[in-house]
Amino acid sequence: MFFKIEKTDLKTSARCGTIFTEHGEIQTPIFMPVGTCGTVKGVHTNELKNEINAQIILGNTYHLYLRPGIFIINQAGGLHKFNGWDRPILTDSGGFQVFSLAKNRKLTEEGAVFKSHIDGSKHIFSPENVVEIQRNIGADIMMAFDECTPFPCEKKYAKNSLELTNKWLQRGWKKFNETMPLYGYKQFFFPIVQGSVYPDLRIEATKFVSDIGAEGNAIGGLSVGEQKETMYEILEIMNENLPKDKPRYLMGVGTPENLLEGIERGVDMFDCVMPTRNARNGMLFTENGTINIKNEKWKNDFSPIDENGTTFVDTFYSKAYLRHLVIANEILASQISSIHNLGFYLRLMEMARNHILDGNFSTWKKAILNNIMQRI
Amino acid sequence: MFFKIEKTDLKTSARCGTIFTEHGEIQTPIFMPVGTCGTVKGVHTNELKNEINAQIILGNTYHLYLRPGIFIINQAGGLHKFNGWDRPILTDSGGFQVFSLAKNRKLTEEGAVFKSHIDGSKHIFSPENVVEIQRNIGADIMMAFDECTPFPCEKKYAKNSLELTNKWLQRGWKKFNETMPLYGYKQFFFPIVQGSVYPDLRIEATKFVSDIGAEGNAIGGLSVGEQKETMYEILEIMNENLPKDKPRYLMGVGTPENLLEGIERGVDMFDCVMPTRNARNGMLFTENGTINIKNEKWKNDFSPIDENGTTFVDTFYSKAYLRHLVIANEILASQISSIHNLGFYLRLMEMARNHILDGNFSTWKKAILNNIMQRI
Numbered sequence: 001m002f003f004k005i006e007k008t009d010l011k012t013s014a015r016c017g018t019i020f021t022e023h024g025e026i027q028t029p030i031f032m033p034v035g036t037c038g039t040v041k042g043v044h045t046n047e048l049k050n051e052i053n054a055q056i057i058l059g060n061t062y063h064l065y066l067r068p069g070i071f072i073i074n075q076a077g078g079l080h081k082f083n084g085w086d087r088p089i090l091t092d093s094g095g096f097q098v099f100s101l102a103k104n105r106k107l108t109e110e111g112a113v114f115k116s117h118i119d120g121s122k123h124i125f126s127p128e129n130v131v132e133i134q135r136n137i138g139a140d141i142m143m144a145f146d147e148c149t150p151f152p153c154e155k156k157y158a159k160n161s162l163e164l165t166n167k168w169l170q171r172g173w174k175k176f177n178e179t180m181p182l183y184g185y186k187q188f189f190f191p192i193v194q195g196s197v198y199p200d201l202r203i204e205a206t207k208f209v210s211d212i213g214a215e216g217n218a219i220g221g222l223s224v225g226e227q228k229e230t231m232y233e234i235l236e237i238m239n240e241n242l243p244k245d246k247p248r249y250l251m252g253v254g255t256p257e258n259l260l261e262g263i264e265r266g267v268d269m270f271d272c273v274m275p276t277r278n279a280r281n282g283m284l285f286t287e288n289g290t291i292n293i294k295n296e297k298w299k300n301d302f303s304p305i306d307e308n309g310t311t312f313v314d315t316f317y318s319k320a321y322l323r324h325l326v327i328a329n330e331i332l333a334s335q336i337s338s339i340h341n342l343g344f345y346l347r348l349m350e351m352a353r354n355h356i357l358d359g360n361f362s363t364w365k366k367a368i369l370n371n372i373m374q375r376i
Numbered sequence: 377m378f379f380k381i382e383k384t385d386l387k388t389s390a391r392c393g394t395i396f397t398e399h400g401e402i403q404t405p406i407f408m409p410v411g412t413c414g415t416v417k418g419v420h421t422n423e424l425k426n427e428i429n430a431q432i433i434l435g436n437t438y439h440l441y442l443r444p445g446i447f448i449i450n451q452a453g454g455l456h457k458f459n460g461w462d463r464p465i466l467t468d469s470g471g472f473q474v475f476s477l478a479k480n481r482k483l484t485e486e487g488a489v490f491k492s493h494i495d496g497s498k499h500i501f502s503p504e505n506v507v508e509i510q511r512n513i514g515a516d517i518m519m520a521f522d523e524c525t526p527f528p529c530e531k532k533y534a535k536n537s538l539e540l541t542n543k544w545l546q547r548g549w550k551k552f553n554e555t556m557p558l559y560g561y562k563q564f565f566f567p568i569v570q571g572s573v574y575p576d577l578r579i580e581a582t583k584f585v586s587d588i589g590a591e592g593n594a595i596g597g598l599s600v601g602e603q604k605e606t607m608y609e610i611l612e613i614m615n616e617n618l619p620k621d622k623p624r625y626l627m628g629v630g631t632p633e634n635l636l637e638g639i640e641r642g643v644d645m646f647d648c649v650m651p652t653r654n655a656r657n658g659m660l661f662t663e664n665g666t667i668n669i670k671n672e673k674w675k676n677d678f679s680p681i682d683e684n685g686t687t688f689v690d691t692f693y694s695k696a697y698l699r700h701l702v703i704a705n706e707i708l709a710s711q712i713s714s715i716h717n718l719g720f721y722l723r724l725m726e727m728a729r730n731h732i733l734d735g736n737f738s739t740w741k742k743a744i745l746n747n748i749m750q751r752i
Contacts, residue, residue: 084697
């Protein structure tokens, strides 16, 4: 068994469950910190486990493929061995990064030819070789190679793109089933639903993806510039059409608000660079709203960073001290803020889970959203 | 009692002892990690205490005065309260930083007028106000305001500079004795011996400094470009002429070799940015020699960073992984390398101390120096 639903909310589609992998269980809904290059920026592995309580992290196939390279990761015995993270890892397929290379990539039926952002060297990603690469990385969950449609996107483009994504999905799924894990533990493969903001395309894509019969499914192409209300509408369509008994992963999303709205619409898994990227710019998420720690008003506020926080940085360091570190451009600022923000994201998921279990998710969500969306 | 010598080596002038402050005891010989802006770059306070075993850290008056500013530190209740470091702190006087501003500072009998490297604003440091600033920072040990002579330095310049440094010392010492600690614990004041590379000036300076009768004394103006043999000769002169019953602090020095040679010549305290600055450039110090982790040869060396190391990074992360992080310009690279290097420096001091206690310092020093100076 890969996924077990423990409880579904009565008023909404929110549910909580457990995903089972050979690197451990994941309690959903879950947020996955992004470890682009095999490291969650500024955070030690022990902090990720013991302070943040991360249950699964994400690696980026594009970045890892270029650096350190698949040969090194293979020699290490996979990414878990290489970076010392012994809990589950999910890798994306590299598609999103490659397509954001703009002029430095060319799309064909075969795959995507692209130039490395590091040294300009030429590479190709295909539905087949990204499966092989992810076999080498050793992700517990790997993703299909897809085209993430831009926004805005004309319907004709979206339709053609979806056809390509679906063809690629078939090829990737075939490759996945023809190949074996390299390191002795089971790997899973998630297809991705595309279709831009067009309900009929999304429904078509969902059917195609559902027919594949993978252990879990992902929703791609959202949070790329559309209104959040549009995203929530698409999520409702996905919620109705995706298999209910399999985990749903909303890719690259988002704000704490997005996560709660996603959970309400039956999403189980999230990832986003926001908590760490914003941390490095001095933005903190808290239960009482977001803080721009660079603001003058914090300069002599010696209260803890977050009295409700459960990581050591939350109560050990003060707002005034963190502000000083940010202004002085000290590395420690990024470290503290990243631990805080990730700790908050994981705690938010844990709270959501507990309120689903307690049967009062909606009430809680409404109350906390009011606070979270403040700027303090 | 401020300083108690526990044992002096029979063959050399190496000694070990304990310095007593109200923020705790310091076992000498000791290395003090540099926390320029109130943070040891890339290292959390808990890691500094529990992994690195730092007993005292250094703060830079120049940097802290400009940012966050003395008003903020005072409001926090001193630097210990501000940054959460509850063990001893030593602050320099700002002299060294101000003089390195080159064209952006002007020296007068009164003090030094300088422009901030941050915003170009104009400030003055005098022997008196740097005492007041260090009272506000709340350093357990504060330093006299001096001119650190450049290298090379003509004797006439060195002589005039020394006269100024000595006059400033008298004024600073007077101010120190006329003022009180602000936060309820005792502060100590160390004068600094200058005199460039001229033995007669150094002896003259030592007499002047000794007559002040402070609780400890510092040796400045070394490791500024002179040959290391010259530094060791000056240290021998200092060793003969400085009071034996008071701790000697060799400022801004240096390599592991410099530290061991300093200990052999009766030095008790050291500080240097080298372990952290070099860490940020991918250079690791180990008992077997220095490692340039960027080197191609480490790319698939999955052995621990340092098998002899006692910090968690030493055995948790591999050389290949650290190399990858350095090449990918990841923050975590600086974090890991800084913890490793500081852990090594503190461990080197602890080993030296234990071998002085065991009566075999010379033999040990000779053996370990052979290894430390290798490049591997």
